[in-house]
Amino acid sequence: MQIPKEKLSWLYETMYRIRRFEERLLEETVKGNAMGVAHTSDGEEAGPTGICAHLNEKDWIGSTHRGHGHCIAKGVDTKRMMAEIFGRHTGLCKGKGGSMHIADFSKGMLGANGIVGASVPLAVGAALSARYFGSDSIGVSFFGDGATSQGVVHESMNLAAIWRLPVIFACENNHYAESTPVEYAVAGHDIADRAAGYGIPGVVVDGMDVFAVYEAAGEAVRRARAGEGPTLLELKTYRYHGHYHADEPLKYRLKEEEDLWKKRDPIPAFEQRVVAQKLMPASELEATRKKIDAEIEAAVKFALESPLPPVDELYTDVYVNYSNPVQGLR
């Protein structure tokens, strides 16, 4: 598949932006600057990048508790993301959501979601809206291997299939639901096999290879926009860190396994390929890294210097209107 030059640059910049954002976030979390838990996705960058490369701002994505990569790939501002995770009033959600609830509706990002599988029907609903209004927007639902054991995921796939909705089910199989291995918890061989049960295509994709993801997603997006219905993509991938910042994954997986996956890291693999094939010069890659490093430093600085939300924010945005407010009794 021929990828336009500017799209290649975007793929690299986006993967590196996700990586750098999460590396710095982990450092700041350990320092105590993030107020809650951080679920990082380093290692999984090729998935959201290769898929969102085909989307525009009018398309919608649903996300997970491990959603920084989805946000960044959909074009969400890293400054306001960092501020949100630092609990600041300048965050995308005024500091009321945190890492697990980052949303940016202006970018078509329906929100990270703390309930495993719960965002899958949201993307289906967004696809339903697109169909309802006759637009060519599509919905993409990101979810993990753990979510495939949730009933609502099955219900959503069935609903999308019978209505032939323009939606892509992007399962990021990182092989662990917290610490529970996929081969223990998920029946059957590949998760993609489940697509057969709904009469939709199911495709296993190397989730460490952004070129492979880009190609598979291209066909899924084409199908969705052409009214041919949903596609299930299973991205085989790996998260380098634990379930969250303080998790020690070597308690439940082997160093040898981690090393095998890290050898297939999507970012160096991309660099080697584009340089070897003379698609991008090494100097451009280096310039991109420098630019993104500076952007992420600026995001950390912005977050640290931003004000905390005023306590009045506790009471705002529960409803659009509510005639008889209930204050906490104390």
Add this chain to the structure above:
Amino acid sequence: MVATQSKQADPMGPGAGGPGREMRYREAFNKTLRDELRRDPSVFIMGEDVAGGAGREHLGIIDSWGGPFAATKGLIQEFGAKRIKDTPISEAAMVGAAVGAALTGTRPVVDLMYFDFTTVAFDQLLSNAAKSRYMFGGQTKIPITLFARSGAGTGHAAQHSENFYSIIAHIPGLKCVAPSDPYTVRGLLAAAIRDDDPVIVCNHKKLINLSGFVPDESYTIEIGKGRRLREGNDVTLVGMSWTTEVCKQAAEKLAAEGVGADVIDVLSMSPLDEGIILDSVKKTNRVVIVDEDTPRCSMASEIAAVIADQAFDYLDAPVKRVTGPHTPVPYSRPLETAFIPDAAAVVGTTKKLLGLE
């Protein structure tokens, strides 16, 4: 998107003289859905059997029944399958997709059939419908309406007879209304569909065939307003949904014995019109709250707490609750009848409260 604003009506009733006619609760419900679908093209309805027989158009089958309560019967002929969407039996996906659709510009109305079935979709209600606006810092609104049939008394047994309004009212981000007659169902359902927050509309099965006067012209009733159905100075009877009928019957019997009851119809569980209840209690100094739900952590408990907190000095007697027992709803008629608070129980409790027994 929204056409003309229709008037906001007094929850008390239409008054005399306006054009309108007698109709059943279910007919008023169906008429309101039709009005709102005509009024706003972003409104659509989905649920199991909202038309019935979906996908059989080639066999000449369109709209087999409009669901077990015929609430949506006949709508598909006017609005088509795009706006009257039969779904599989997938409450979680249905409510979740409704939230996703609402987040992206439509105004979905979901028929959950029985109030009990909210539990099958509860994560979507609690984690997505109720919380999205707040946890996303007010970026969005979730204009969805869910409707469902509540209540015992029709032989539907334990899993089709729930009254747990307090579970919904407990959740910040959700609203819950329980219209108690054809007039209020028209006004409150219209208000719910036009509301920008998630609203659950509960229709008690024993009310669905009741008749009453309904104006021709479309109107809304403000969500969060209760109404006083009868004036009296000796006791306040607080009813909700079916128990509003029970309170009216009890007030008749009490009047025959010289006891004047103020009858308050809650109508809206959340927001709750605390003022109308407190004003009444401050006048009568005695209150009996009648709730068909099981007693622990019920709407009756909540209303009792509000009264104890804000009208303690006005009370001449303990706050009394008449509720269902702490059991599931039984099937066999004598057991089911015993489950539901009736006028005799309300009269008995009131007379004890007044020292008349």
